[in-house]
Amino acid sequence: MNIILIGSGGREHALAWKMAQSQACEQLFIIPGNAGTAECGTNVAINPLDFPAIKDFALANAVDLCVVGPEAPLVEGIYDFFQNDQTLAHIKVIGPSKEGAQLEGSKAYAKQFMAEFGIPTAAYREFTPDTLQEGLNYIEQQATPIVLKADGLAAGKGVLIIDDIEEAKKALIEMLGGKFGAASKKVVIEAFLSGIEFSVFALTDGKDYKILPIAKDYKRIGEGDTGLNTGGMGAVSPVPFVDDALFQKVEDRIIRPTINGLHHKGIDYKGFVFFGLISVNGDPYVIEYNCRMGDPETEVVIPRLQNDLVDLFDAVYKGDLSEKEIVIDERAATTVMLVSGGYPEAYEKGKIIYNLESVEDSILFHAGTKEVSGQILTNGGRVIAVSSYGPHFEAALEISNQNAAKIDFAGKNYRRDIGLDLKAK
Ligand code: AMP
Ligand code: GLY
Numbered sequence: 001m002n003i004i005l006i007g008s009g010g011r012e013h014a015l016a017w018k019m020a021q022s023q024a025c026e027q028l029f030i031i032p033g034n035a036g037t038a039e040c041g042t043n044v045a046i047n048p049l050d051f052p053a054i055k056d057f058a059l060a061n062a063v064d065l066c067v068v069g070p071e072a073p074l075v076e077g078i079y080d081f082f083q084n085d086q087t088l089a090h091i092k093v094i095g096p097s098k099e100g101a102q103l104e105g106s107k108a109y110a111k112q113f114m115a116e117f118g119i120p121t122a123a124y125r126e127f128t129p130d131t132l133q134e135g136l137n138y139i140e141q142q143a144t145p146i147v148l149k150a151d152g153l154a155a156g157k158g159v160l161i162i163d164d165i166e167e168a169k170k171a172l173i174e175m176l177g178g179k180f181g182a183a184s185k186k187v188v189i190e191a192f193l194s195g196i197e198f199s200v201f202a203l204t205d206g207k208d209y210k211i212l213p214i215a216k217d218y219k220r221i222g223e224g225d226t227g228l229n230t231g232g233m234g235a236v237s238p239v240p241f242v243d244d245a246l247f248q249k250v251e252d253r254i255i256r257p258t259i260n261g262l263h264h265k266g267i268d269y270k271g272f273v274f275f276g277l278i279s280v281n282g283d284p285y286v287i288e289y290n291c292r293m294g295d296p297e298t299e300v301v302i303p304r305l306q307n308d309l310v311d312l313f314d315a316v317y318k319g320d321l322s323e324k325e326i327v328i329d330e331r332a333a334t335t336v337m338l339v340s341g342g343y344p345e346a347y348e349k350g351k352i353i354y355n356l357e358s359v360e361d362s363i364l365f366h367a368g369t370k371e372v373s374g375q376i377l378t379n380g381g382r383v384i385a386v387s388s389y390g391p392h393f394e395a396a397l398e399i400s401n402q403n404a405a406k407i408d409f410a411g412k413n414y415r416r417d418i419g420l421d422l423k424a425k
Contacts, residue, residue, distance in 0.1 A: 001310065002027045002062050005041075006048045006078075007069025008034050010337070010367035010385040011295035014302040015069060015309070016040035017365070022310035029061065035376045036366025036384075048073045051081045055088055065313060068095035068271070071292050075105035075153060079268070092317045093270070096291050100206075100262060100269035103289040107149045107188045110289050117261035119254055121286040122147070124190035129176045138189060139168045145192040150175060152183030156231065161192065195280035197287065198239045199297050202255055203312060206269040208322040209259045210312070211251065213237045213304045215297040216422070221344060223417045230344045231382055234336045234400075234418030236393045237300040241279065241422065250277065250284045258289075270316045299365045299385040300333040334396035335387040336404045336418050337367065341411025343381035351378040351409040362388045362403040378409055393419040 001024050005016055013036040019025050020040040028041030031054060037043060046053045049072060058066065066082065068074055077098035082088040095101075102109040108126045113119075127135035139146060146168045150158030158180050162168040175184040201212040215237040221227040242250075254275055262269045274290035274297075293301070302309075306327040315321040340347035349368075353376045356364060365387060368380015386404050390396030397419055404414050 001025060001064040003029070003310070004054070004058060004063050004066045005030045005037070005069060006054070006066065006073055008032050008037070009069065009295050010365040010382065011293055011298040012069040013037050013040070013365040013367070014298045015067060015293070017363070018302045018305070018309045019067070022308045024308070024310045024314070027061070029057070029063070031057070034366045034379065035369040035371040036364065038371060049076055051078060054078075055081075055085065058091060059087060063091055065310070066091055066093045067313065068093065069292060071101065071104050071153065071290060074098075074101040074271075074291050077101075083268075092313065094313050094316065095271040097268040100267045100271075101291040103273070104291040105153060106151050107288070108151045108186055111188055111190075113261060114286060117257045117264075119257050119261070119286060120284065122190040122193050124188050126151070126186055126188050127172070127176065128186050132173065132176055135172050135176070135187070135189065136169050139165060139172060142189070142191070144168075147190045147192050148172060148175060149188040149190065150180040150184035151186035151188060152180075154180040154183040156229070158183055193278050193280055193285055193287070195278040195285075196241065197276065197278045198242055199294050200250055200255070200275040200277055201293060201297070201301060202259070202273045202275070203316065203321070204259050204262070204269055204271070204273060205316040205319065205321045206267065207259070207263050209255065209273075210321060210324060210326050211255065212326065213301045213328050214239050214242050214247070215294065215300050216419070217294060217297050218415065218418055223415050225421070228344050230339070232294070232296040232337065233339065233415045234334065235294075235296045235300045236332065236334050236396075236419035236422065237297070237304055238332060239422065246279060246282060246284060250275070254284055254286060295367075296335050296337055296382075296385050299335040299387045303333050303363060303387055303389065304329040304331070329389070331389040331391065332393040332396050333387055333389050334393045334400050334419055335365070335385045336397070336400040336414050336416075337382050338384045338386065338404055338407060338409075338412055338414045340368075340378055340381050340383060341413055343413070347381055348411065349377070349379050351411060352376075353378060353383070354408040355406050358406050359386070359403045361399050362386045383409070383412075393422070
């Protein structure tokens with residue numbers, strides 16, 4: 001099979017690494033990829049949102065399968081673009097239709113979907129500029145903290161958790177006034193849930209589904225979960241506090257009703273569903289849906305998945321996903337993200353990365369790198385995910401931390417405590 005993978009982060013390097021191991025993978029092209037994905041296949045410099053250019057490339061290279069990593073092309077309708085074009089319709093696209101991608105692309109859509117199918121989530125109301133006054137009245141009746149969410153994609157910045165009623169009212173006025181552009185022309189206000197978060201992933205053909213290893217990511221820049229939010233500083237899998245009882249509730253109350261709901265609504269969904277969950281005293285609630293894999297969760301989930309990933313993607317289209325059995329490596333995996341100095345605020349790119357060849361016993365997934373005349377340079381806030389296995393996640397962390405210390409670039413920063421808080425849980 002000739003395969004296109006769309007995206008350029010650590011998630012995509014992990015997916016490329018895994019697909020390149022498949023017998024069925026003949027040629028792998030990554031659009032646009034990074035210095036790490038170049039070791040698994042051929043990088044192709046096309047913008048992931050330039051669908052006509054992707055079409056030309058796919059046709060010229062007899063592509064059979066197109067795996068979409070990030071949300072933006074999905075929310076923009078890349079699946080429908082392929083489906084609706086006679087010349088492309090034979091290509092299997094892994095990723096939901098535009099409507100399915102609304103689970104991530106519109107918070108209001110996701111909340112309505114959960115309400116329709118009785119899926120547990122925080123109580124909410126949605127407001128637009130026309131209903132601003134109702135929104136302000138609503139806020140006055142709520143307990144704090146209160147959660148305000150821009151309806152649309154806002155580069156991970158569209159969620160505000162506010163402790164003060166007056167401040168929340170101000171924030172609503174700003175958001176509906178266009179603080180996040182079109183993304184906040186509708187705002188979801190929801191109750192704050194107190195608990196511990198974790199990430200569950202399913203691969204679905206829109207009817208059946210398979211659950212992948214469970215993970216937890218660490219979003220704050222600082223050790224002890226302090227400081228600014230980032231795209232993710234590390235992740236672990238499995239998650240010790242997700243025991244059989246909690247897992248069963250997740251499947252019964254959330255995963256199955258979600259997939260059945262998609263099917264019931266006739267939504268074409270052949271791809272990953274990312275359930276961002278929170279356990280509130282042992283009961284799971286949905287914080288958010290994403291229509292893709294998580295990053296950096298993929299960098300621990302994929303290394304623990306023993307199945308042939310291309311074979312699973314094939315099953316999504318053959319309709320025999322239900323016959324596949326997911327085989328999971330029993331070892332724990334931990335990933336530690338090396339980030340650029342200053343991230344998640346302003347940072348510099350183009351720093352030379354040294355000592356990659358000295359790394360032993362870890363898998364390096366490049367997140368923001370590029371190769372220039374034989375040298376690997378930093379090319380983003382998140383630079384490299386250092387993933388390791390261990391009998392338990394502390395052992396895996398130790399290996400990742402040792403290798404994180406060896407790799408060097410100017411301004412390198414990373415957290416040394418990924419997963420350690422789970423010891424007590
Ligand atoms: P999101 O962009 O939906 O992932 O939200 C960003 C983060 O805000 C989540 O990962 C949670 O940590 C937090 N969050 C969102 N909604 C809630 C909620 N209802 N209760 C508590 N925390 C929340
Ligand atoms: N790690 C969270 C995300 O990918 O959205």
